[in-house]
Structure formats: C-alpha cells, structure tokens
Amino acid sequence: MRLLRAPGVYTPQDDTELLVEAMRAAAVPAGARVLDIGTGTGALAIAAIRAGAAEVTGVDVSRRAVWTARVNAALRRLPLRVRLGNALEVIADERFDLVLANPPYVPAAGPCARGAARAWDAGLDGRQLLDPLCASMFDLLVPGGVLLMVHSALCGVDTSLRRLRDNGLKASVVQRRSVPFGPVMNGRIGFLERTGLIEIGQRHEELVVIRGDRPERAQQA
Numbered sequence: 001m002r003l004l005r006a007p008g009v010y011t012p013q014d015d016t017e018l019l020v021e022a023m024r025a026a027a028v029p030a031g032a033r034v035l036d037i038g039t040g041t042g043a044l045a046i047a048a049i050r051a052g053a054a055e056v057t058g059v060d061v062s063r064r065a066v067w068t069a070r071v072n073a074a075l076r077r078l079p080l081r082v083r084l085g086n087a088l089e090v091i092a093d094e095r096f097d098l099v100l101a102n103p104p105y106v107p108a109a110g111p112c113a114r115g116a117a118r119a120w121d122a123g124l125d126g127r128q129l130l131d132p133l134c135a136s137m138f139d140l141l142v143p144g145g146v147l148l149m150v151h152s153a154l155c156g157v158d159t160s161l162r163r164l165r166d167n168g169l170k171a172s173v174v175q176r177r178s179v180p181f182g183p184v185m186n187g188r189i190g191f192l193e194r195t196g197l198i199e200i201g202q203r204h205e206e207l208v209v210i211r212g213d214r215p216e217r218a219q220q221a
Contacts, residue, residue, distance in 0.1 A: 042069030
C-alpha cells in the first residue's frame with residue numbers, strides 16, 4: 001500500500017507489517033470500533049477499515065501525522081477519524097472493540113524526544129509509553145475487546161505481559177519476527193551495549209506483537 005508521507009512522519013516498517021498480520025489473524029469483527037494509537041501515515045487504520053471495521057479512530061501527537069493520515073484516508077475515500085494529542089487523554093471516555101498500538105519503544109539516552117524522534121524514542125528502557133498503555137488498556141476496551149500492540153523484545157516482553165495481566169487482561173505473544181537494526185538502532189549501538197540492552201556485537205532485534213483480551217462480563221445468575 002503506497003501512502004503519502006509528510007517529512008518527519010514515521011514510515012511504515014516491519015513493526016507496522018507485523019501488526020497488520022496480527023490484525024488479519026485476529027479477524028476484525030464486522031462493525032467493530034477500532035482505535036489506532038500512533039497512527040502516523042494511517043497505514044494501520046486504513047488496513048482496519050479495509051478489514052471490515054465500521055468506525056476507526058487514529059490518534060497521533062504529531063500534527064504532520066494527523067494531516068498525513070487524513071489525506072491518505074481521503075484519497076481512498078475511507079471514513080477515518082483522526083485526532084491530535086495523547087490517545088490516553090483525547091479519547092479517554094470512549095471504548096473500542098480493537099485497539100492497535102505501535103507506540104514509541106526504542107530505548108534512548110534521554111526521556112524527552114523532539115521532532116521526528118517522538119515516533120520512536122521512549123526513555124532509557126523503552127517503556128516510557130508502553131507502561132501507561134498497559135495500565136490504561138482495560139478501560140479503553142469493551143468487554144471482549146482486544147489489544148494488539150507491537151514493540152521490540154529489548155523493552156521487556158515479560159514486563160508487558162505481566163503489566164497487562166495485572167491490569168485485568170489476558171495477554172500472550174501472537175507474532176514474532178527477527179529484523180536487522182535500522183538506522184535509529186544502528187545510531188545508538190554504543191548506548192545499547194553500555195546499558196546491557198543488547199549483547200556486544202548484536203545487530204538484530206526481535207519484534208513481538210502482544211495480544212491482550214479484556215474478559216467478557218460475568219454472566220448474571
């Protein structure tokens with residue numbers, strides 16, 4: 001799928017593709033309400049509409065990303081709603097059947113990313129955005145709703161699973177893929193090796209898609 005991309009907007013990559021594969025395997029139910037967190041170009045949101053979702057909302061902190069996603073949807077005459085801001089704030093009162101999340105997860109020497117780096121930098125351990133998402137996901141999903149979230153194994157797969165479970169979801173890894181480091185990771189190999197996040201000489205990382213399920217409401221007697 002060829003998409004318009006404004007300068008500074010995250011280019012769909014292996015993590016995007018892996019999340020699309022997981023979404024297709026999960027089978028979006030007809031009429032589903034879907035939230036795409038960190039929508040970027042709108043690639044995941046557009047894929048969800050084409051998979052049968054009835055209402056899709058994309059959210060991004062980047063104005064350029066919001067504009068890009070809106071244009072990409074409009075060019076395809078697809079009904080995508082795109083909001084600007086932190087997803088956990090701008091849609092706090094809404095609930096969804098499916099949440100797709102490709103948040104920033106690359107470990108960085110400092111906590112405050114600017115410009116294009118907001119799409120990938122996520123603090124010293126890469127969990128600056130992952131932890132708030134894990135803590136908030138139960139309330140974003142309807143009973144029976146599903147989260148599909150992608151991130152690098154460098155950020156702690158077991159940590160994500162534990163925090164989702166601690167917050168009321170069933171959680172498991174549903175997709176994995178080993179990929180070579182891209183330009184961002186290659187540019188901070190020294191930092192990653194010094195902090196022990198990668199082995200000396202390591203030049204690949206594993207991407208994982210984690211599925212979280214909010215249980216259905218208990219049946220009334």
